[in-house]
Amino acid sequence: MSENSKNMTIHLKLWKQDGPKSKGAFVSHTVKDVSPDMSFLELIDVVNSEFIKKDKRPVEFDHDCREGICGTCSMVINGEAHGPQKATTTCQLHMRSFCDGDTITVEPFRAKTFRVVRDLVVDRSSFDRIIQKGGFVSVNTGNAQDANNIPISKPDSDRSFSAAACIGCGACVAACKNASASLFVAAKITHLSLLPQGQLEHRQRALNMVDQMDKEGFGACTNTGACSLACPKEISLDSIALMNREYLKSSVKER
Amino acid sequence: MSKNNYFSSSVGKKQLMGITGLALCGFLFAHVSGNFLLFVGAKEYNMYSHALISNPFLVLAELGLVLFILIHMVQAFVLTRMNKEARPVKYAIKAKGEKATSLVSTYMWQQGVIILVFIALHLWTFKYGEVIYAEYDGVQVRDLFGLVVQVFQSPIYLAGYLLALLVLGLHLSHGFQSTFKTMGFNHPKYEPKLKLMGHSFAAYVALGFMVQPVYIYLFH
Ligand code: FES
Numbered sequence: 001m002s003e004n005s006k007n008m009t010i011h012l013k014l015w016k017q018d019g020p021k022s023k024g025a026f027v028s029h030t031v032k033d034v035s036p037d038m039s040f041l042e043l044i045d046v047v048n049s050e051f052i053k054k055d056k057r058p059v060e061f062d063h064d065c066r067e068g069i070c071g072t073c074s075m076v077i078n079g080e081a082h083g084p085q086k087a088t089t090t091c092q093l094h095m096r097s098f099c100d101g102d103t104i105t106v107e108p109f110r111a112k113t114f115r116v117v118r119d120l121v122v123d124r125s126s127f128d129r130i131i132q133k134g135g136f137v138s139v140n141t142g143n144a145q146d147a148n149n150i151p152i153s154k155p156d157s158d159r160s161f162s163a164a165a166c167i168g169c170g171a172c173v174a175a176c177k178n179a180s181a182s183l184f185v186a187a188k189i190t191h192l193s194l195l196p197q198g199q200l201e202h203r204q205r206a207l208n209m210v211d212q213m214d215k216e217g218f219g220a221c222t223n224t225g226a227c228s229l230a231c232p233k234e235i236s237l238d239s240i241a242l243m244n245r246e247y248l249k250s251s252v253k254e255r
Numbered sequence: 256m257s258k259n260n261y262f263s264s265s266v267g268k269k270q271l272m273g274i275t276g277l278a279l280c281g282f283l284f285a286h287v288s289g290n291f292l293l294f295v296g297a298k299e300y301n302m303y304s305h306a307l308i309s310n311p312f313l314v315l316a317e318l319g320l321v322l323f324i325l326i327h328m329v330q331a332f333v334l335t336r337m338n339k340e341a342r343p344v345k346y347a348i349k350a351k352g353e354k355a356t357s358l359v360s361t362y363m364w365q366q367g368v369i370i371l372v373f374i375a376l377h378l379w380t381f382k383y384g385e386v387i388y389a390e391y392d393g394v395q396v397r398d399l400f401g402l403v404v405q406v407f408q409s410p411i412y413l414a415g416y417l418l419a420l421l422v423l424g425l426h427l428s429h430g431f432q433s434t435f436k437t438m439g440f441n442h443p444k445y446e447p448k449l450k451l452m453g454h455s456f457a458a459y460v461a462l463g464f465m466v467q468p469v470y471i472y473l474f475h
Pocket residue numbers: 062063064065066067068069070071072073089090091092
């Protein structure tokens with residue numbers, strides 16, 4: 001950390017693309033006096049203010065909460081979704097993760113289903129359509145229960161809760177060599193199917209969500225584990241196995 | 256089965272591929288284990304292969320193997336195409352830090368192609384290769400031991416053979432354990448054991464097949 005406590009000069013190569021159909025290219029830009037305590041998004045804010053001063057169009061990127069909980073800040077930094085640090089979203093990545101004089105390449109999440117809207121902004125509505133196919137509980141579960149009224153085993157509640165941490169950012173798709181959405185879909189299936197309220201519809205959920213995932217044109221899972229490594233919430237690869245099991249069983253049993 | 260078509264889904268395709276791969280693993284296990292008779296002697300090796308060749312059920316097993324390989328291949332082809340289409344624009348830079356994955360799991364289909372070429376060559380050299388005869392206790396059998404000795408006199412052939420086996424070993428080291436995940440088996444308690452099992456299996460098959468020609472090359 002000590003060598004990184006001084007302000008740095010950072011060379012950026014940013015992806016710029018006017019629209020979904022236009023051809024994009026990298027633009028180079030050097031930023032001086034970058035504080036190591038700056039977040040990565042703040043760095044792009046600085047770049048954009050410099051661009052605006054020079055009458056250049058700013059680089060568009062998605063962001064919202066800037067505290068690692070909304071999953072909006074999608075970008076691939078030096079080939080890694082959300083950058084080099086594990087369990088971190090781009091907005092929570094700080095410049096101290098880089099060194100003075102580094103060249104950093106920033107690209108959008110790349111997948112056929114994630115159409116580039118502009119620059120680093122991609123369309124992730126395919127995730128919404130997958131959720132619409134079963135990422136919810138539609139049976140009547142009554143009023144809010146008293147605590148511990150519904151018995152759930154500790155391991156199940158832990159697994160369900162870890163899967164529920166998914167913020168739907170799409171880094172799994174971005175990192176996967178096959179642009180597969182398996183980790184995202186599996187996280188939703190794991191999250192809901194391990195709980196009594198979600199169990200009632202677990203078969204239809206598995207079938208329909210996997211079906212929609214395929215329809216959207218995502219790739220298949222090769223179990224490389226890239227998704228889990230890139231996941232800012234560290235969703236485990238185990239959930240994909242659970243999804244596969246649910247899908248197999250449901251295919252056999254569901255009428 | 257439900258209206259969702261299992262076999263056209265990505266999960267169904269992967270499961271079919273995994274199961275056929277695992278079945279082929281069973282064959283490899285039997286093949287490498289039986290071949291260790293090479294170390295016992297020419298007669299034992301030839302009598303063993305003779306027993307296999309003359310077994311009328313062998314054709315059935317062979318047909319099964321061909322079927323498994325075909326399914327495995329077709330699924331690989333379909334899935335690879337689907338996977339490539341899912342990312343039409345490549346990244347300018349590859350991940351290399353903590354978020355990078357193993358190269359073995361990344362290049363599975365390329366390994367598959369090498370293994371396929373190897374299988375073709377292998378069958379052409381041995382199964383459909385030169386027929387030499389040996390006689391033991393009045394029974395005439397194919398002298399496959401002699402053929403093996405003859406083939407592995409060439410250091411170039413030996414090197415190519417070892418290389419192909421290395422690729423096979425790598426393919427198995429990922430494929431074996433990955434199949435379990437694809438089929439839906441996961442448990443934190445067995446996960447490390449499964450990994451170890453996958454690697455040990457791959458090492459057993461690959462090294463087992465490797466020491467045999469090396470032994471022949473050095474001592475025959
Ligand atoms: S902006 Fe919300 S997670 Fe990064």
